[in-house]
Amino acid sequence: MTNSPHPIGTPSAPVPPPGCPAHAHGTGRTRLLESDVPPQELHERLRTEHGSVVPVLLPGDLEAWLVLGYQEIQHVLRHPKQFSCDSRNWTAVQLGRLTPDNPLRPLTEYQPLVAFADGDEHTRLRAAVAASLEQFSRHGMRRYVRHYTNQLIDRFAASGRADLVADFAEPLPAMVLAKQFGIPADQAIPLGRAVRDMVRGTPTALESNTFVVRAMRDLVHTKRAAPGKDFASWLLAHESALSDVEAEEHLRHAMVAGVENTVNFVANTLRVALTDARFRGNLAGGTMPLWEALDHVLWQAPPLALIPNRWATDSVVLGDQRIEAGDMVMLALTAGNRDPRIRPDLSESMQGNRSHLAFGGGPHQCPGQDIGRGIAETGIETLLGRLPDIQLAVPETELPIETSFISSPLGALPVAFTAREPQPRGSGAAPAPEAQQVPSAASPSPAVPSSPAAPRRRSWWASLFGRRI
Numbered sequence: 001m002t003n004s005p006h007p008i009g010t011p012s013a014p015v016p017p018p019g020c021p022a023h024a025h026g027t028g029r030t031r032l033l034e035s036d037v038p039p040q041e042l043h044e045r046l047r048t049e050h051g052s053v054v055p056v057l058l059p060g061d062l063e064a065w066l067v068l069g070y071q072e073i074q075h076v077l078r079h080p081k082q083f084s085c086d087s088r089n090w091t092a093v094q095l096g097r098l099t100p101d102n103p104l105r106p107l108t109e110y111q112p113l114v115a116f117a118d119g120d121e122h123t124r125l126r127a128a129v130a131a132s133l134e135q136f137s138r139h140g141m142r143r144y145v146r147h148y149t150n151q152l153i154d155r156f157a158a159s160g161r162a163d164l165v166a167d168f169a170e171p172l173p174a175m176v177l178a179k180q181f182g183i184p185a186d187q188a189i190p191l192g193r194a195v196r197d198m199v200r201g202t203p204t205a206l207e208s209n210t211f212v213v214r215a216m217r218d219l220v221h222t223k224r225a226a227p228g229k230d231f232a233s234w235l236l237a238h239e240s241a242l243s244d245v246e247a248e249e250h251l252r253h254a255m256v257a258g259v260e261n262t263v264n265f266v267a268n269t270l271r272v273a274l275t276d277a278r279f280r281g282n283l284a285g286g287t288m289p290l291w292e293a294l295d296h297v298l299w300q301a302p303p304l305a306l307i308p309n310r311w312a313t314d315s316v317v318l319g320d321q322r323i324e325a326g327d328m329v330m331l332a333l334t335a336g337n338r339d340p341r342i343r344p345d346l347s348e349s350m351q352g353n354r355s356h357l358a359f360g361g362g363p364h365q366c367p368g369q370d371i372g373r374g375i376a377e378t379g380i381e382t383l384l385g386r387l388p389d390i391q392l393a394v395p396e397t398e399l400p401i402e403t404s405f406i407s408s409p410l411g412a413l414p415v416a417f418t419a420r421e422p423q424p425r426g427s428g429a430a431p432a433p434e435a436q437q438v439p440s441a442a443s444p445s446p447a448v449p450s451s452p453a454a455p456r457r458r459s460w461w462a463s464l465f466g467r468r469i
Contacts (some may be wrong), residue, residue, distance in 0.1 A: 160419035182230030241260030302358035
């Protein structure tokens with residue numbers, strides 16, 4: 001390998017000689033999914049051994065590149081002509097090496113979604129999604145967040161104990177997004193529960209997926225016949241002229257991504273607030289506004305830790321590695337946020353700094369990121385305001401972390417606080433009558449399985465991009 005660094009993303013241009021490890025496809029590669037080392041620790045070790053771009057081996061002996069460097073990740077995100085989202089460019093797909101039973105298949109198999117589209121098709125689909133999201137009333141959404149947050153707190157306030165994942169972080173985004181999507185309030189909790197069941201990859205995950213798909217199909221049918229002021233109606237009315245199938249897929253995509261990422265975002269922020277005394281003190285003392293504190297959390301623990309779907313369209317040098325056309329390139333967002341070239345001191349606060357990688361970048365940057373931030377900020381602010389003495393009920397080391405290929409979500413967050421009576425009826429701003437009451441999370445729903453304790457088997461990305469049923 002040459003001693004001098006190559007420009008990031010240089011096509012063709014001086015490349016490592018054939019004897020260099022960069023050409024050692026299938027040899028000297030780390031088996032990424034067969035290590036017992038926690039992802040963050042593994043990534044730092046690989047950074048020390050290989051630099052910012054690492055040769056790895058995936059299930060089925062499929063070769064790939066894991067990008068750990070902040071600048072290199074930004075380059076991939078900002079250059080879709082060099083690095084496509086369309087998995088049909090993958091050599092493994094073209095050669096038939098991606099077998100039906102490979103666990104990568106649900107994450108990578110092409111779907112008619114904006115997340116897999118490039119060029120004009122991406123522009124058309126993203127225009128519909130982005131324009132529809134822009135019509136959300138941010139003020140109205142925050143009003144609903146406060147209302148639903150207070151209702152959720154009222155359920156456990158008198159007990160003095162709660163699990164802030166199951167009792168708060170999970171139901172809140174489902175309720176808010178259902179309202180914004182035009183989904184009836186009584187379907188929100190069952191739908192959110194089905195999404196989370198899909199994410200966990202339980203034995204009933206496929207049944208849950210069927211429930212979500214049918215819910216989105218029914219929503220499209222309803223809104224075609226009687227449009228309203230909601231995301232589904234705006235998506236269908238957009239000049240991009242989405243077909244019913246395209247609308248169903250993008251509604252499902254947005255619901256799964258919105259619920260799962262926001263749940264992780266809320267849970268991660270609460271975990272930091274409850275375990276980092278300096279962080280909590282800065283919030284309580286007013287020296288760090290919550291909206292700035294959220295950025296610190298997004299630097300430390302982004303809801304999505306890895307983006308697996310990029311494929312090189314031509315030979316290119318990234319970092320000091322030569323990547324060939326058709327190679328798979330995966331972006332380790334958490335590792336990029338911890339790149340010592342941009343963050344030599346990880347203890348330094350990143351509050352107010354929004355140059356993190358948590359929402360991606362380039363033309364595929366998350367179009368609904370401010371919606372997730374709004375839910376997290378308003379919900380957490382309301383929660384901490386009502387329960388100012390809330391404390392972690394177990395040692396931090398006992399918090400369950402569910403490690404998967406692309407994220408490490410918090411499984412539970414048990415807390416204790418001074419028991420309080422529920423708020424008097426009518427306190428705070430009240431939403432429209434049809435959404436006054438949050439359905440009970442325990443309410444029966446025959447179409448949705450109830451096995452949340454089953455072990456995680458598939459990542460949420462797999463559920464998000466898996467085949468429709």
